[in-house]
Amino acid sequence: MxxxxxxxxxxxxxxxxxxxxxxxxxxxxxxxxxxxxxxxxxxxxxxxxxxxxxxxxxxxxxxxxxxxxxxxxxxxxxxxxxxxxxxxxxxxxxKCTFALAALPEFKVDKGFNRKLIATKYPNVAKEYFRKQGQDVEIIKIEGSVELAPILGLADAIVDIVETGTTLKENGLVIVDTICDIxxxxxxxxxxxxxxxxxxxxxxxxxxxxxxxx
Structure with missing residues (x-):
C-alpha cells in the first residue's frame, strides 16, 4: 500500500x-x-x-x-x-461566497473616475471586472478589507462573505455575488x-x- x-x-x-x-x-x-x-x-x-x-x-x-x-x-x-x-x-x-461589496451609495458605473477596488484576491478581482468590461484599479490589502471604503481608500471591495454579518456591522452592502466557493x-x-x-x-x-x- x-x-x-x-x-x-x-x-x-x-x-x-x-x-x-x-x-x-x-x-x-x-x-x-x-x-x-x-x-x-x-x-x-x-x-x-x-x-x-x-x-x-x-x-x-x-x-x-x-x-x-x-x-x-x-x-x-x-x-x-x-x-x-x-x-x-x-x-x-x-461554503462561502466571493462578493463585490461597498457602502450603499456606491455605483460601479457612476461618475467618470476610475474605481478603486480593495481586496486580498487581486487576480480574482481583475478577472471579475475584466468579464464585466470595466476598467478599475486593484489595491491589494492583507488585513480587514472592510476598512478600505469606510476610510476612503477604495470605492468597493472584493472579498469572501460567509454570513454577511461583518459587512452589515460596518455599513457595507453586497453589490454583486461573484461566485460560490x-x-x-x-x-x-x-x-x-x-x-x-x-x-x-x-x-x-x-x-x-x-x-x-
Missing part, C-alpha cells in the same frame, strides 16, 4: 477535513493531538497516509510540485493562485498516475461521505 501525502489547510478547514477523514476510517489520531509536530502519520489497515498542515496558499504549491499527493484547500485560494493540478472533488464544506480536494498530476489505486480509493470513500451530507 503506497503512502499518500496530504496537505491540509490550517484552521477551520483543517477541522472539517479531519472529520471527513475520520469518517472514512483513516487514522487521524496524531492530527487530533498535534503538539509541536509538523508531520503526522496515519497508517492503519485502511490507508497509509501522511499529513502536514500549511497555510492555504501553500497547499496548492505543495501539490503542484509533488511534495504532497493530495491537498484540501478552499476554491478561493485555487482561483487566486491558478496553479496546475487536478481538482477532483467538492467537499461541500467551508467551498473546500476542494486537489491531486498532483504525476501522483494520479503513480498512485492511482490508492488515490481513487480515497476519492471514492470521501465522495460517499460528502454525498451523505
Amino acid at each position: 503506497k503512502k499518500i501525502k496530504i496537505a491540509l489547510t490550517k484552521g477551520r478547514l483543517e477541522k472539517k477535513a479531519v472529520e471527513i477523514l475520520r469518517q472514512i476510517g483513516a487514522d487521524v489520531s496524531e492530527l487530533e493531538d498535534k503538539g509541536r509536530k509538523l508531520v503526522f502519520k496515519g497508517k492503519n489497515e485502511n490507508y497509509n497516509l501522511e499529513f502536514f498542515l500549511v497555510k492555504s496558499p501553500d497547499v496548492t504549491t505543495y501539490v503542484e510540485y509533488g511534495a504532497a499527493d493530495i491537498g484540501i484547500v478552499g476554491k478561493d485560494t485555487m482561483m487566486e493562485k491558478g496553479r496546475s493540478y487536478y481538482e477532483v472533488l467538492d467537499l461541500n464544506v467551508g 467551498s473546500a476542494r480536494m486537489i491531486v498532483n498530476r504525476a501522483s494520479m498516475k503513480t498512485k492511482k489505486d490508492e488515490i481513487l480509493k480515497l476519492i471514492n470513500a470521501i465522495s460517499e461521505v460528502v454525498d451523505k451530507k
Whole structure:
C-alpha cells in the first residue's frame, strides 16, 4: 500500500477535513493531538497516509510540485493562485461566497473616475471586472478589507462573505455575488498516475461521505 501525502489547510478547514477523514476510517489520531509536530502519520489497515498542515496558499504549491499527493484547500485560494493540478472533488464544506461589496451609495458605473477596488484576491478581482468590461484599479490589502471604503481608500471591495454579518456591522452592502466557493480536494498530476489505486480509493470513500451530507 503506497503512502499518500496530504496537505491540509490550517484552521477551520483543517477541522472539517479531519472529520471527513475520520469518517472514512483513516487514522487521524496524531492530527487530533498535534503538539509541536509538523508531520503526522496515519497508517492503519485502511490507508497509509501522511499529513502536514500549511497555510492555504501553500497547499496548492505543495501539490503542484509533488511534495504532497493530495491537498484540501478552499476554491478561493485555487482561483487566486491558478496553479496546475487536478481538482477532483467538492467537499461541500467551508461554503462561502466571493462578493463585490461597498457602502450603499456606491455605483460601479457612476461618475467618470476610475474605481478603486480593495481586496486580498487581486487576480480574482481583475478577472471579475475584466468579464464585466470595466476598467478599475486593484489595491491589494492583507488585513480587514472592510476598512478600505469606510476610510476612503477604495470605492468597493472584493472579498469572501460567509454570513454577511461583518459587512452589515460596518455599513457595507453586497453589490454583486461573484461566485460560490467551498473546500476542494486537489491531486498532483504525476501522483494520479503513480498512485492511482490508492488515490481513487480515497476519492471514492470521501465522495460517499460528502454525498451523505
